[in-house]
Amino acid sequence: MFRGIHFIPPDTKIDFVGLRAITWIVSALLTVVPLVLVATVGLNMGIDFQGGTLIEIKTKESPANLADIRSRINALGLGEVQIQEFGAPDAVLIRIASQPTEQEQQASIAKVKGALGDEVEYRRVEIVGPTISGELIASGTIAVVVALLGILIYVWFRFEWQFAVAAIASLIHDVTGTIGLYSLFQLEFNVSSIAAILTIIGYSLNDKVVIFDRIRENLRKYKRMPLVQLLDVSINETLARAVLTHVTTFLAMLPFLFFGGETIFGFALAMCWGIVIGAYSSIFVASPLQLILGVKRDAFSAAPATSAKQKGPAAARA
């Protein structure tokens, strides 16, 4: 009977930790370059966080006459206006900067509708006033911090502090890497971007937990093995599941990137990228960090009561 393809052969032995001279640099770049990008190029802040008006229209003629639309809207004197094609030749996205008051904000939309007339179909109108955008920035930031703290506490509770610190460090690596993607491609950064980041935080931790489990188990099993070698053994033993779980999720999300439509494109791209960077950081950031943080073997042999008290070593986990 067909046994299924072993995508990752069971006897795989890659010297992951041995590559750390290179991967540290890569990881550092993945963390620092996004910060530099955000500081220099900046993020394409959506109206959620900046306030403003966003209008998606569909024109009768295809392709839409962007120049004409631009001149009509600019004539209204509403401040900074962005006009771009949106996914299809007859679809246009108009973004208008935040107006000084909520009333003017409301008036701006009426003006635009007056300028464009009835020939266009209004597919989407979003107006976010200054009150809401301020609140969304605050709650978005709080959400990411709270999620990271929650996970820190959870991992600390389940493992030792070294693992918790390594987990958070690699999650921060994933978050900055994802924010870098937004900056690099100038994708609109909005509430759904925060949703993507939070989901990546939660999901990316999954296989870190799998590898941590194996490291802990092997620390008990091979008392004399050098830590570098032990980490490599642990990563290789769990490589198939760490990689394959990401592959399934990546495959599920991939069609959304191409067929999900323009409104959700940024979210889908961030998710796909987050899945990849999460897989990378599990192997190349979270695990080698144990070398620096110095996991204490005694913690497991002398006092197994710390956190692995539920089962004996024989009941090692997946």
Added chain:
Amino acid sequence: MLHFQRWKIILVLGIVIAGILFSLPNLFPAATMARMPSWLPHKQVNLGLDLQGGAHLLYQLDQKEMVQDWLNNIRGDVRETLRKDRIGYSDLAQDLAKRSVSVTIREPADMDKAYAALKKLAVPVGGDVFAGFSGYDLDVAKAGDTAITLTVTDPGMAHRMTSAIQASIETIRRRVDAFGTTEPSIQREGANRVLVQVPGIQDVERLKTLIGETGKLEFKMVDPAVDAAQAAATKQVPVGDELVYGTEVPPVPYVLKDQVLVSGQNLVDAQPGFDSRTGEPVVTFRFDAAGAKRFGKVTQENVGLPFAIVLDNKVVSAPVIREPILGGTGQISGNFTVQRANDLAVLLRSGALPAKLTVIEERTVGASLGADSIASGKKAAIMGLALVMIFMLAGYGLFGMFANIALIFNIALIFAVLSLLGATLTLPGIAGIVLTIGIAVDANVLINERIREEIRSGKSPYAAVDAGYSRALITIIDSNVTTLIAVLVLFWLGSGPVRGFAVTLTIGILASMFTAVTVTRLMVSYWLRWTRPQLIPI
């Protein structure tokens, strides 16, 4: 772990069958479901505004205006109270920032009497039934030897805000209902906000106009002794008069006596109609008994003089009273379009808002974009599902097949729970389902990889499968918990579409622990029992 007790098998099968049954209505159009026998489940998933089109409007009550109105009233009350008790006073003033009114009593000897009288203006505000009395709405205090200040307290403010919001919700509901759309949702958000969600609405601008108008109707006399144009130029009117502009462009000024003859509170009905002589669209109205009596008296005394119909401090029209209007009915004309007459009637029937409402967030999606989003979401989800299934089949053969069957059950369960909870499916929600598809089979990857490992270590098929399931379980729980932590935070953060994502992902992950672990385990255990394999095909 592979042995199932009979009741467990029945329970598992029961949940799966129920999941399929309750998710089935979603496969058919609503019209088809309406023809089905009534004992079948009918509930379908609600589509979010981003999928069916509609308007999401977040309103904020103008707190400043509310306080201003209140302080005006307090000032009036103070004046009346002191006059009634014949207490001399001066410097009656209000301070918006401090939310207070202060008054100076002329004779220090009157201080105690004035204080006692003004103290009575404070009304106790009952918190709730259990907390009972939570203080007065006003704090009346002596300031020095001659002054008294009345300050609005926090409980008083909160109480006022709550009743204003509740009154606003009622008023908005009556106005939105006039559009006849299905299931609008109007609810309080936070302390001073109202969220209005109207699915399927076409004319959002009209909706906003109708909700945004305060709708305060007043009948006042025009002061015939003053030249309005001159008053407008000098901005000066006699005491007891006020300058009000009309709705025309450019606005025409009117000088009105500031006493309100009759207000919108006395209206019992308002209907759009046509003037019997000119055929022009008008709004006809009817007063209640008290209103009719007062209006009759005023019109009787002022035949031949103009009066003004004032809506939200703008003169709609200023007709001359030709004859006493004693029946309590009348009509308002003002060069209305048919639609404006309709809307005005709705506005008057629904009553006035307690304060001005401002839109602070608006998200409107057209029906065509919603339909496009459904189509693209569906397409992407089906393709994602297909890719995952092919991958699982290729990677794990028969065991991949088990995982795939469980995956179908998982999706059915998500839709069943969404339908039963009356939860809302949004485009990000569809992405959440897709993500669930990926995460659900992760559990099977973990289990199957563990089984492979157990086989390599020389275990018998039965023991390997058993160990694979039991040892993978904690890891599966662990990894799902971390995802759930993040998603729950998201649920707290998000509104609308994003919250829809958190909802489907949460339901999906919880359901996947059941389908990907328990349901596949049941299938594998039966398969083992029936075929008694020497080798596990994995």
